[in-house]
Amino acid sequence: MTFGDAIELARQAIFVALIVAAPVLIVSLVTGMIISLLQAVTQIQEPTLTFVPKIVVSALAILFFGPFMLAMLTDFATRVISSIANAAH
Numbered sequence: 001m002t003f004g005d006a007i008e009l010a011r012q013a014i015f016v017a018l019i020v021a022a023p024v025l026i027v028s029l030v031t032g033m034i035i036s037l038l039q040a041v042t043q044i045q046e047p048t049l050t051f052v053p054k055i056v057v058s059a060l061a062i063l064f065f066g067p068f069m070l071a072m073l074t075d076f077a078t079r080v081i082s083s084i085a086n087a088a089h
Contacts, residue, residue: 001087009080016076020069027061028054 035050
């Protein structure tokens, strides 16, 4: 394995990590913005109010997007293992 191959593998790993984490992060961000907007409108300034909805929505997002996330990770792991096998020859 050359230095360029290692850099490419690291780039792919970062890209897969971003793609896998994006759905949960985006859903949590939208939920946080909605709760913050509701807090601003109703003038309820309780800092712990955002945690429970964000945790619930994040768990639901993981359940919903879990198969996609698992497919991305297993595909990446398969590519890495096959590249290790190819580099050994």
